[in-house]
Amino acid sequence: MTLRRVMIVLLAASVIALPLAGAAWAQAKEMFVPSTVYRTGPYAPSGTPFANGLWDYLTMINERDGGVNGVRLVVEECETQYDTKQGVECYERLKGKNGGAMVFNPLSTGITYQLIPKAAVDKIVVHSMGYGMTAASDGRWFPWVFTFPTTYWSQASSVIRYIGQQEGGLDKLKGKKIVHIYHNSPYGKEANPTLEELAHKYGFELTLLAVDHPGQEQKATWLQVRRINPNWIYMSGWGVMNQVAVKEAAAVNFPMDHFIGNWWSASEADVIPAGDGAKGYKGATFHAPGANFKVHTDIVKFVYDKGKNIGPKDKIGEALYNRGVVNAMYLTEAFRTAMAKFGNKPLTTEQVRWGYEHLSLTEARLDQIGLKGFTHPVKVTCEDHEGSGPVLIQQWDGQKWNIVSDWIQPMKEVVRPKLELAAAEEGKKLGYTIRDCSKEN
Amino acid sequence: MIYREAGQFKSSYASDQAVFPIRQDRVMALIALAAAVVAVPLVASEYWLQAVLIPFLIYSLAALGLNLLTGYAGQVSLGTGGFMAVGAYSAFKITSAFPGLPIVAVFVLAGVVAALVGVLFGIPSLRIKGFYLAVATLAAQFFLLWLFNKVAWFTDYASSGTITAPPRTVLGVMVTGPEATAPARYLTALILVGLFAVIAKNLVRGRVGRSWMAIRDRDIAAEIIGVRPLRTKLLAFAISSFYCGVAGAEYVFLYLGSAETLAFDINVSFLVLFMVIIGGLGSILGSFLGSAFIVMVPIFLTNVPHLLGVAMPVALQKQIELMVFGGLIIVFLIVEPNGLARLWQIAKEKLRLWPFPY
Numbered sequence: 001m002t003l004r005r006v007m008i009v010l011l012a013a014s015v016i017a018l019p020l021a022g023a024a025w026a027q028a029k030e031m032f033v034p035s036t037v038y039r040t041g042p043y044a045p046s047g048t049p050f051a052n053g054l055w056d057y058l059t060m061i062n063e064r065d066g067g068v069n070g071v072r073l074v075v076e077e078c079e080t081q082y083d084t085k086q087g088v089e090c091y092e093r094l095k096g097k098n099g100g101a102m103v104f105n106p107l108s109t110g111i112t113y114q115l116i117p118k119a120a121v122d123k124i125v126v127h128s129m130g131y132g133m134t135a136a137s138d139g140r141w142f143p144w145v146f147t148f149p150t151t152y153w154s155q156a157s158s159v160i161r162y163i164g165q166q167e168g169g170l171d172k173l174k175g176k177k178i179v180h181i182y183h184n185s186p187y188g189k190e191a192n193p194t195l196e197e198l199a200h201k202y203g204f205e206l207t208l209l210a211v212d213h214p215g216q217e218q219k220a221t222w223l224q225v226r227r228i229n230p231n232w233i234y235m236s237g238w239g240v241m242n243q244v245a246v247k248e249a250a251a252v253n254f255p256m257d258h259f260i261g262n263w264w265s266a267s268e269a270d271v272i273p274a275g276d277g278a279k280g281y282k283g284a285t286f287h288a289p290g291a292n293f294k295v296h297t298d299i300v301k302f303v304y305d306k307g308k309n310i311g312p313k314d315k316i317g318e319a320l321y322n323r324g325v326v327n328a329m330y331l332t333e334a335f336r337t338a339m340a341k342f343g344n345k346p347l348t349t350e351q352v353r354w355g356y357e358h359l360s361l362t363e364a365r366l367d368q369i370g371l372k373g374f375t376h377p378v379k380v381t382c383e384d385h386e387g388s389g390p391v392l393i394q395q396w397d398g399q400k401w402n403i404v405s406d407w408i409q410p411m412k413e414v415v416r417p418k419l420e421l422a423a424a425e426e427g428k429k430l431g432y433t434i435r436d437c438s439k440e441n
Numbered sequence: 442m443i444y445r446e447a448g449q450f451k452s453s454y455a456s457d458q459a460v461f462p463i464r465q466d467r468v469m470a471l472i473a474l475a476a477a478v479v480a481v482p483l484v485a486s487e488y489w490l491q492a493v494l495i496p497f498l499i500y501s502l503a504a505l506g507l508n509l510l511t512g513y514a515g516q517v518s519l520g521t522g523g524f525m526a527v528g529a530y531s532a533f534k535i536t537s538a539f540p541g542l543p544i545v546a547v548f549v550l551a552g553v554v555a556a557l558v559g560v561l562f563g564i565p566s567l568r569i570k571g572f573y574l575a576v577a578t579l580a581a582q583f584f585l586l587w588l589f590n591k592v593a594w595f596t597d598y599a600s601s602g603t604i605t606a607p608p609r610t611v612l613g614v615m616v617t618g619p620e621a622t623a624p625a626r627y628l629t630a631l632i633l634v635g636l637f638a639v640i641a642k643n644l645v646r647g648r649v650g651r652s653w654m655a656i657r658d659r660d661i662a663a664e665i666i667g668v669r670p671l672r673t674k675l676l677a678f679a680i681s682s683f684y685c686g687v688a689g690a691e692y693v694f695l696y697l698g699s700a701e702t703l704a705f706d707i708n709v710s711f712l713v714l715f716m717v718i719i720g721g722l723g724s725i726l727g728s729f730l731g732s733a734f735i736v737m738v739p740i741f742l743t744n745v746p747h748l749l750g751v752a753m754p755v756a757l758q759k760q761i762e763l764m765v766f767g768g769l770i771i772v773f774l775i776v777e778p779n780g781l782a783r784l785w786q787i788a789k790e791k792l793r794l795w796p797f798p799y
Contacts, residue, residue, distance in 0.1 A: 039756035048756075079743075079755040084704060085496070088697065089740065092492040113603050113699050117619030133601065184590055186601035186701050193600045210590070213703055310754060422600070430619055431608045 029070060031346050032098035033058060033331065035077045036090050036106050042214035043082035043239035045269035046320060050107060051077065052311030053324020056299045059309075061332055063302035068335045069344040074098050080111065082239065087111030088118075095122055102335075102352045103127055105327055109187035117430050120144040123349045125356055127334075129327045130155070130263060130286065134190055137386035138423030139357065140435045146356050148330070149286050149378045149389035152190040152262070153419060154410030156234070158391035159260055159284055160198050162408050163232050174203035177230040181221060181237065181245060184210040188236045191262070195234070197414060215241025222248040233259045242270035250277025257282060260393070267319040271396045279398040283319075284391050287326045287375040289401035291317025294370030295325065319394070319401055326375055333369075334359045357382055357440075376407055382437035386419075388412050444793040460642055463793075477631055482624035490623035491696075497736045498630040499691045504716040504728035505634075505641055506684025511714070512723035513645055514677035515657025516566050520559075520578035522709035523585035524682045525689025526702060527555040530595045532690035533604040537597055544609040544617055548633065548690045555686020556679040558585070563678025567671060570660075582710055586702045605699040617694040626695040633691065637684060642725050644680070653677055654723075685713075719773060721780025730781035734773075739766055 035054055038047035058075050067073055076097070078090035087108060095101045103125040106112045112132035119126045120143070126132070127146045134153045136145040150158075163178070164170035180195055182188030192208055199206035207228055209221050215237060225233065233254065237245055242265045249259050257280040261270070266283020274281075296316055303309050304316075315321055338347050338355025347355070361378045378387045390407035427434070449464055451457040461467040485494065503525060510516050532551035536542065542550075562581040566574050589595045596602050608618030615621040616629045644650050652673045655663035664670055693700045712735055720731020742762040746753045753761075777784050791798035 037755060039754075040759045044756075077755045079759040081759070084697065084700070089492040089743075092488045093744075096486075096488070109601075110701060110703065113601070113605075113701075114697060117605070117698050121619050185703055186603045189600060189602050213706065426605075429605050429607060 029067070029346060030072045030074050030098065031068070031102050031335070032074045032076070032094075032100060034090070034094035034097070034101045034104060035075055036080050036087055036094075036104065036108070036111065037077045038080050038082045038107075040079060041081035041083075042216075045243070046239050046264065046267065047082065047107065048311065049267065049269070049315055049318045049320040050324040050327075052309070052315065053321040053326075054105070054328045055310055055324070056303045056316075056321075057295070057325045057328035058332070060295075060299045060302045061328075063306060063308065064298055068332050069339050071335075071339075071344065071346055073332075080108065082108050082110075084108070084110040084114055088114050091115055091118065095124060099346070100124075100349065102347065102349060103331060103356075105129065105331070107131070109133070109190065110185060113186055116142065116145055123353075125349065125353050127327070127330065127356065129323075129330065131187065133186075133426065134386075134419060135422035135426045137384070138420055138427075139380075139382050139385040140437055141423040141427035141432055142385070143357075143435060144353060146380065146385045148359075148380050148385060148387035149376065150391060150410065151386050151415075151419075152236070153194040153415045154386065154388060154412075155262055155284055155391055156191040156194040157198060157411035157415055158408040159234055159262070159393075160195070160202070161411065162260070162391075162393055162405060164202070165405075165408075167231075170202055176204045176232065177207070177228060178204050178232045178234060179207045179209055179225060179228060179230040181209045181211060181225075181233060181235045183215060183237050183241055184212045187238065187264075191234075191236055193418065194415060197418065198411075201414070211237070211241055211245070214239060216244055218244050218248050221245075222252055225249075225254070226252055231258065235259070235261045235265045237261065237265040237270075242267075243273040246271055246274040246278050246281055249281075250274050256280035257395070260284065263323070263391075266394060266396075266401070268401075269318075269320075276398060278396055281396045282404070283394050283396075283401070285319065285323075285394050285401075285403075286389055286391060287322055288373065288392075288403060289317065289319050289322060289394060293372070293374055295329075295374070298370060299325075322374075329369065329371065330359070330361075330378070333361055333365070356380060357385070382435075382440045388416075444789075444795070446793065458646075460639075460646075474635070478628070482627060485627075487623045490627045493737060493740055495623070495627055495630055495696050497732055498627070498634045499688050499696055500713065500716060500736055501729045501732040502630075502634045502637060502691065503685050503688035503713045504720065504732045505638060505725065506681045506688065507713050508717045508720075508722065508724070508728045509641060509645070509653070509684065510677050510681035511717055512721075512727070513650055513657065514653035514674065514681075516563075516674060516677060517571060517575040518578040518678075518681070519575050519707070519710045519714065520562060520581035520585075521685050521713040522705040522707060523562075523582040524555050524559055524685035525692060525709065526585055526589055526705035527558045527682075528552060528686025528689030529693040529700060529705065530589050530604060531555065531686070532694060533606075534595065534597075536607060536609065540607070540609075544611060544694065545629075545633070547609075548687050548694075551690040552683040552687040555689065556683040559678045559682020559685075560675050563675050563682075566674050566678065579707075582707055586705060590702045601701075603699050603701050604693060606694040606697075609694075619698065630691055630695050633687065637687070638725060638729075641684070645725070649673075649676065657723075715770070719770065719780055721782030724780065724782035726785065727780050727782030730785070734781065738769060742766060 037051035058073050062072055080087040080090055101124055105127050109131050112128040115126050134151040136142040137147040137151055164173055195206055211218055211221055259281055261283040263284045271278035271281055304313050334355040337359050338351045342351045359380045363377055376389050380387055390409045392403050393405035394401040395404045444465055507521050510518050528551045531554040532547050535550050536547045565577040596604050606617045614625050616625045652668045655668050656673050716731035716735045719734055721727025742765055
């Protein structure tokens with residue numbers, strides 16, 4: 001009975017103690033950058049290296065330069081477990097913190113879908129770098145959403161172009177069998193309309209195979225693959241789904257160099273569990289792998305040697321780690337762009353948005369910031385929040401990823417008209433109106 | 442002290458049968474309601490409304506629905522997520538087909554669709570019981586989600602398979618869509634859950650509720666005294682699914698704003714079942730307490746390190762949160778297997794006899 005009494009008292013106490021006061025925030029030369037991460041759960045293998053890369057680059061900027069042009073970045077992580085509900089909780093908790101969030105990088109297409117309508121109302125930039133809603137890349141309809149350097153649709157068209165190159169020309173695609181294995185979620189489905197359009201245009205036979213969340217069970221999918229016996233497989237997977245798929249492909253002796261993952265399906269964590277079977281597996285990417293850039297030296301010097309890191313040192317330079325670095329680099333460069341116009345002081349979210357919209361990253365600038373040859377130059381405009389960036393193909397040699405192609409341009413003539421149609425459709429659903437870009441400055 | 446009932450005489454059947462027969466309870470309930478309607482929207486921050494209270498209210502409604510089925514009628518169901526998805530997708534289809542229809546009417550119609558689907562999946566309950574029925578309802582969960590994922594018609598052929606809540610108003614105030622304010626969403630959810638809680642309370646006190654409890658306690662005996670199992674069980678499935686359907690529609694329209702089928706996966710069914718078990722099977726209050734426990738305790742635990750000013754890696758924090766939360770569930774179930782509602786009931790009995798409780 002006594003224990004029960006204790007419980008009653010505890011229950012009463014918790015009811016009284018639950019309302020919590022918000023933390024006070026002092027005005028300082030700081031800008032708040034929340035980072036929604038997932039370091040636990042079935043998607044942690046993909047989420048952790050990305051979160052480390054983002055954290056390390058921003059910390060390095062703070063430690064080396066004292067922030068972006070003297071404005072320190074306050075970074076705070078929030079664990080979402082790749083779950084949309086927890087992502088929304090994180091967003092609501094962090095958006096007003098430390099003077100207000102400047103930008104969200106959700107790293108989840110599901111969470112991005114949640115934030116697209118909300119963030120526009122709260123006037124916060126959402127940068128879904130190479131994920132999220134492709135239709136939101138039309139800046140005329142979605143001024144607060146950015147998807148550069150490229151999108152799922154552009155990526156799918158680049159990969160088809162690459163397959164065409166390998167087969168000896170796009171006209172050789174006729175009659176070829178291509179399978180798209182995708183995560184059965186908004187993320188995985190994104191590429192489907194583009195692939196269907198291209199299948200129609202080039203006459204290849206497309207089969208769409210869905211894998212349900214979280215993706216550990218794929219026996220049925222690979223039975224179908226064996227039955228279809230495709231020439232090429234393209235995969236949009238994430239988290240634990242990727243390694244299972246690579247293992248299954250190796251188990252059914254599928255030629256690995258005809259198996260291409262999208263940029264979220266080609267990291268170390270995806271191929272190492274399959275051992276030698278993964279050799280030859282290919283993946284798309286928009287930046288180089290490896291840790292041999294000047295920026296990595298700086299990260300080691302200013303973050304790891306000072307003990308400010310979260311992740312382990314030997315994971316620096318992994319594919320998804322570098323993805324985090326490139327994301328953080330776009331962020332700081334967008335802030336710099338805005339500061340060039342509005343001055344070197346903490347920015348408002350409108351100014352940050354202006355910075356993202358006018359970001360123009362040249363080869364020379366990449367060289368200056370220690371990322372020569374790391375990624376492709378990007379130019380964002382009011383109409384085009386995607387940048388229509390090209391894609392690289394990387395291949396796993398059993399030890400590391402190697403770039404095996406030149407920059408492959410997306411088929412803009414196929415993607416852009418569909419994108420504009422979809423943007424109008426999605427924008428109207430939310431009650432938006434189109435913006436006249438000629439009136440923007 | 443609090444419960445001094447001297448002088449409260451019941452001189453009519455109506456006062457004897459009141460939901461709150463003790464005056465103090467009536468007063469407290471009214472104060473709580475007034476606070477929820479007036480004070481909370483004024484005081485609570487957007488974070489509290491949007492991330493804590495709105496999901497709490499919506500899960501309460503779903504738990505209420507499942508409690509009618511599992512707690513009162515004794516039919517175990519793991520299909521809650523599926524029925525909520527039916528509500529959400531049919532609300533989306535109805536409101537995009539008839540944009541002029543008031544959104545509350547859309548919620549109710551979505552509930553009706555969910556009720557029909559619930560009856561369909563309730564038919565096996567006539568033959569199978571207990572764990573076997575749980576497995577049969579599990580089929581509903583997986584089948585329904587598969588259906589919404591597979592058939593593009595349900596999402597109006599959206600390439601991503603996501604449904605988005607369009608902007609809709611109630612009495613000129615925007616309650617759904619991106620422009621709707623958190624207080625407006627909160628009040629809509631509060632009024633709906635309050636209304637449905639009153640209906641549920643009266644249902645379980647009346648003939649229908651008694652026939653459910655008769656079936657739950659011993660179905661053969663119930664049949665002998667004239668309770669028709671077919672009608673009673675299917676009615677339980679229908680009403681329960683109606684509640685879950687409305688909750689599902691609110692879940693997308695008032696809380697998330699847009700959703701995919703993953704938002705209604707098997708975890709949602711388990712969560713709602715846990716709410717009912719922890720809150721108290723066969724208790725209206727228990728549905729609310731269980732929902733509060735499951736929704737708020739993890740959020741509270743997430744915020745504890747920030748409040749204490751302890752800097753902790755987020756991964757470690759999440760793992761500690763999961764462990765503490767799991768531990769708390771076990772502790773509560775050991776201390777009081779009949780749920781939080783029972784704790785409240787005991788506390789109240791003691792308060793009524795205070796200062797000489799036994």
